[in-house]
Amino acid sequence: MLEWWFSDQLQLGLAQAAVAALSAVVLVLLARKRGVHLEKETSVAMVRGAVQIVAVGSLLVLLLHGPGWISSFLLAGMIVAAGGTSARRAKGLPDAFRISTLAIAFGAGSVIAVMTALGVIDSGITALVPIGSMLIANSMNTNGLALNRFRADVVAHVGEIETALALGADAHSSVSPFVQASFEASLIPAIDSLRSLGIVWIPGLMAGMLLSGARPVYAALYQFVALAMILTASGLTSLLSTLLIRNQIFTAAEQLVPLSGR
Amino acid sequence: MAGADLPSSTGLSTSSIVLRVKDLGRTVKNQDDDKILVTEATFDVSAGDTLAIVGPSGSGKSSLLRLLNRLDEPTSGTVYLLGQDYRQIPPRELRAKLGMVMQRPYLFPGTVEQNLQFGPAQRGRKLTHATINELLADVGLQGYSERNVAHLSGGEAQRVSLARTLANSPLLLLLDEPTSALDQASKVEVEMALLKISHDQKLACILVTHDTSQALRMAQRALVLEAGRIVRMGPTAEVLNA
Numbered sequence: 001m002l003e004w005w006f007s008d009q010l011q012l013g014l015a016q017a018a019v020a021a022l023s024a025v026v027l028v029l030l031a032r033k034r035g036v037h038l039e040k041e042t043s044v045a046m047v048r049g050a051v052q053i054v055a056v057g058s059l060l061v062l063l064l065h066g067p068g069w070i071s072s073f074l075l076a077g078m079i080v081a082a083g084g085t086s087a088r089r090a091k092g093l094p095d096a097f098r099i100s101t102l103a104i105a106f107g108a109g110s111v112i113a114v115m116t117a118l119g120v121i122d123s124g125i126t127a128l129v130p131i132g133s134m135l136i137a138n139s140m141n142t143n144g145l146a147l148n149r150f151r152a153d154v155v156a157h158v159g160e161i162e163t164a165l166a167l168g169a170d171a172h173s174s175v176s177p178f179v180q181a182s183f184e185a186s187l188i189p190a191i192d193s194l195r196s197l198g199i200v201w202i203p204g205l206m207a208g209m210l211l212s213g214a215r216p217v218y219a220a221l222y223q224f225v226a227l228a229m230i231l232t233a234s235g236l237t238s239l240l241s242t243l244l245i246r247n248q249i250f251t252a253a254e255q256l257v258p259l260s261g262r
Numbered sequence: 263m264a265g266a267d268l269p270s271s272t273g274l275s276t277s278s279i280v281l282r283v284k285d286l287g288r289t290v291k292n293q294d295d296d297k298i299l300v301t302e303a304t305f306d307v308s309a310g311d312t313l314a315i316v317g318p319s320g321s322g323k324s325s326l327l328r329l330l331n332r333l334d335e336p337t338s339g340t341v342y343l344l345g346q347d348y349r350q351i352p353p354r355e356l357r358a359k360l361g362m363v364m365q366r367p368y369l370f371p372g373t374v375e376q377n378l379q380f381g382p383a384q385r386g387r388k389l390t391h392a393t394i395n396e397l398l399a400d401v402g403l404q405g406y407s408e409r410n411v412a413h414l415s416g417g418e419a420q421r422v423s424l425a426r427t428l429a430n431s432p433l434l435l436l437l438d439e440p441t442s443a444l445d446q447a448s449k450v451e452v453e454m455a456l457l458k459i460s461h462d463q464k465l466a467c468i469l470v471t472h473d474t475s476q477a478l479r480m481a482q483r484a485l486v487l488e489a490g491r492i493v494r495m496g497p498t499a500e501v502l503n504a
Contacts (some may be wrong), residue, residue: 015405041429050372087376139285159364159366159368165333165353166331166333166357166364167380167384167426167427167430167440168354168357168381168384168385168430169354172355173384250336253332253349255332255333255335255353258335
């Protein structure tokens with residue numbers, strides 16, 4: 001319907017963005033009726049997301065023919081930004097930014113590096129940056145889920161943790177059930193995405209490849225490759241961040257550090 | 263015994279002193295000011311001796327107990343376990359020796375036996391069935407080893423918690439209001455188990471309680487805390503009737 005009113009592609013894009021944003025406003029209003037206030041967080045996230053993606057899109061146009069090292073520079077910047085965003089989901093956990101950044105760099109970074117070296121990801125900037133960013137973004141989400149769950153579990157189970165410590169358990173053993181639960185819970189979205197691939201959804205990457213003329217079977221296979229890489233990157237990120245964060249919630253004398261909400 | 267090197271502050275024989283608390287304190291920093299949780303606590307506990315810590319809510323009873331097995335760090339003073347400064351003892355070893363029973367039992371999912379094996383397993387040890395049965399008999403729960411802890415009553419769970427602490431063969435028991443969350447019948451069961459154990463094993467016990475009649479029943483000595491400071495200490499009847 002919008003195509004009838006907007007012949008220019010840019011105008012059409014803006015109109016489509018406005019309609020999509022309007023749907024989010026409807027969600028905010030529905031949540032408000034239920035007493036959940038998403039107004040500020042949602043509007044800030046939408047404005048930030050729109051500005052950022054348009055800025056990066058414009059930048060990519062400029063960098064399309066740039067030297068290869070620019071990809072690494074962009075991906076490194078994305079990892080740091082992802083670390084910051086992810087750490088905000090772990091409020092109250094000490095050193096969350098450093099740990100999130102390190103974990104995402106390890107999880108997403110190692111998958112990007114290995115897969116690029118093996119030729120699974122094309123090393124050209126137009127492939128490397130979008131696919132790399134997809135891995136970083138998913139690692140960021142997984143990391144946020146893992147840390148958020150870990151913090152909530154620790155706050156809710158202070159008694160159990162201190163009982164284990166009081167019985168002579170070491171700090172790591174006293175929180176190991178919560179490290180494991182956080183890791184498992186954080187991977188649910190990535191595993192479900194892979195499990196439901198093609199049945200519940202046809203992701204954007206495959207749709208884009210089909211639109212640009214790729215053979216459907218190759219597009220489908222590459223979509224599987226992308227989701228498998230996401231699962232690996234997310235899993236490595238979550239594994240490292242949950243292992244690192246458990247060290248931060250104890251003192252040298254193996255005393256549980258009070259977290260907010262405790 | 264290393265404790266013999268220390269001067270006695272109570273007139274008790276230093277050779278029987280298990281735990282000596284010296285000028286112990288903890289102050290935490292708030293946004294506006296410092297909050298004193300415990301200050302200048304000094305007392306001894308000997309083998310077979312039960313000391314009750316009583317005082318109003320918020321007086322620092324549980325804070326003091328947490329300092330004794332180093333679940334929290336003192337900001338002043340220290341504690342000597344058999345004459346050795348407890349900061350020189352690895353925390354895990356220290357906590358196994360100073361067995362703590364919390365207000366709520368916090369049993370781990372699984373069977374009673376698995377709970378009893380938890381502490382020894384941390385040091386690579388496994389209790390025999392005979393030892394498990396002995397521990398359960400001490401708390402009046404013979405035949406409970408295979409029971410799932412999810413199906414225990416409050417009093418039974420607290421007695422399993424006590425047996426789990428005893429499985430570490432502690433030198434001293436730290437009891438943090440162990441019966442305050444129980445009904446009258448369960449409270450009597452736990453008290454009986456505690457009295458039997460402290461009598462039979464000559465264990466030193468420190469009992470935090472807000473129930474002065476319980477302190478009179480169970481402890482030979484008592485100290486009263488107010489705003490983190492010990493304001494009275496001595497034989498239980500004298501201290502509580504003062």
